[in-house]
Amino acid sequence: MKDKQFWLVLGGITLAFLIYWFAGHPFFNHDRIVMFIAIVAMSATLLYFIRMAERGEDFYLRPIPGLKAVEEAVGRSTEMGKPVLYVPGIMDMDQVETVAGVIVLGHVAKMTARYETSLNVPVSRSIVMKAAREACRESYMVEGRPDMFNEDMVHYLTDDQFAYAAGVNGIMVREKPAACLYMGKFYAESLILAETGNSIGAIQIAGTASQAQIPFFVTACDYTLIGEEFFAASAYLSKKPELIGGVKGQDMIKAAVLTLIVVSVILRILYETWGIGFDIIKLLTVQ
Amino acid sequence: METTVILGAWVAAFLTLGIFSYLYKDNPFYKIAEHLFVGISAGYWISIFFWTQIQPNLFGRLWPSSEYSDSFWYSIYNGLGFLSSAVFPEGGIDKGHGLDPIYIIPLILGVMMLLSLIPKVNWFARWGIAYTVGMAAGLRAYGYLNSNVIGQIKGTAANLADPNLPFFSLTSPSTFNGIVILVGTITGLIYFYFSKEHKGVLGKASRIGIYFLMISFGASFGFAVMGRISLLIGRFVDLIKFSGSDYHHAPIWILVFMLIILGYGAFRDKGSNTTQSA
Secondary structure, three states, X not given: OOOHHHHHHHHHHHHHHHHHHHOOOOOOOHHHHHHHHHXXXXXXHHHHHHHHHHOOOOOOOOOOHHHHHHHXXXXXXXXXXXXXXXXXXXXXXXXXXXXXXXXXXXXXXXXHXXXXXXEEEEEOOHHHHHHHHHHHHHHHHHOOOHXXXXXXXXXXXXXXXXXXXXXXXXXXXXXXXXXXXXXXXXXXXXXXXXXXXXXXXXXXXXXXXXXXXXXHHHHHOOEEEEOHHHHHHHHHHHOOHHHHHHHHHHHHHHHHHHHHHHHHHHHHHHHHHOOOOOOHHHHHOOX | OOHHHHHHHHHHXXXXXXXXXXXXXXXXXXXXXXXXXXXXXXXXXXXXXXXXXXXXXXHHHHOEHHHOOOOHHHHHHHHHHOOXXXXXXXXXXXXXXXXXXXXXXXXXHHHHHXXXXXXXXXXXXXXXXXXXXXXXXXXXXXHHHHHHHHHHHHHHHHOOOOOXXXXXXXXXXXHHHHHHHHHHHHHHHHHOOXXXXXXXXXXXXXXXXXXXXXXXXXXXXXXXXXXXXXXXXXXHHHHHHHOOHHHOOHHHHHHHHHHHXXXXXXXXXXXXXXXXXX
């Protein structure tokens, strides 16, 4: 309740919505009321915690070993005089994992700029190439090393899944990078990449939310960021208050979802056993 | 059998064995196969994207043959027709679409992406990226919220108290499976709770959560490996087929050729290593 401005705006929006509601709420789709409430509640929670973090509130984040290892991996490459290979997945920028992968690439590029280590980013989509180049360019500028940035460090291979995997494998066995980072959306090529990285003795860190590919990364990589850990990586690496506030907000949403699951189970049991007139499943079925 | 079919079989056998040769080590056969694969696929996808998306779905909606007239809009089209009559055929593009002016936006965004080739105005490309990311974020937020959050809550609660379900069944919905899903969902979610130290009850719950995750990953691993084995079998079936006399025993001859070359390479490398160490 510390953020008066937030509560004031929220109160104003609620009032405006109530006026709209009692005025007959035209164009409102009643079948999707659950989605409406969920989106509003989640957005408000995220905004609240982001603002709290920006106003100086300190939030604890438990350590994630895989993220600590990113800097170690770049340091190891520097010591060995070998490049860092960064693979941002095989999908386009319309996938959240690719977006997260490009954001993490920005942080890795800052590290390689700081340590003066070469970075190699083969990509399989033209838009990802452009976005990754922009992210790297900005990182090198921020670190005061624009001279070290060259556009070819982010280079296109092919759109084809297995041709891309073959190309990245070729880079691995010829350049022998000391660190291989796989952060993005992956499919069947994940094990091919991770196995090759393993065979050349590189330290490997993977991050993906592709459920079917996590097992392969867990098997072949030194560290794997599973699902949410990968999305939280940006906050961990940048330590920016607004991102840390976002992670805290997401945690609060998870707590709310947990509560909702328990409440839903209880209501469902009551509905099935004692026949209360309220079916939670019906409410949660979005048309 | 046609010569082109036999030639195709030889190329397929060579490329398959070239890729398999990587199991020995990086070698010229693998490099040939890899570079061919990367280069051809890059060109192939550009062609596919152009002829299945840009030409029919973008140009086909901007200059459809059904709306062809002497207007200024179609005079631009006729001008473009001088560049390539295959892409811009005379009388408009007939792909079953009507005129859809909204498609001017993707055309402009596409041109903006191409402007990245000109250093002075390459910042225009960011607009295209911003549109893609923003549109995808908004579009997917709703879908994920529906399927991964609301759907998960519903799915967890649905089978737990249904009196029509048996208490125990591993292969079909049952109360026991409902309990497993409930515990797995709750503890799995606790594992991804970042802003509190995983100690005490929270620590124990998150440990159970990671067990659930690992069990599901293990099952997924086994399932995927089975898929890979079927892909491998597919390649072997082709190699066996091409080993027949119809294809002049392509894989056998290629394999012998590769073994001779790789054996000679290994012998020569060994010789040069011995000379260096001496």
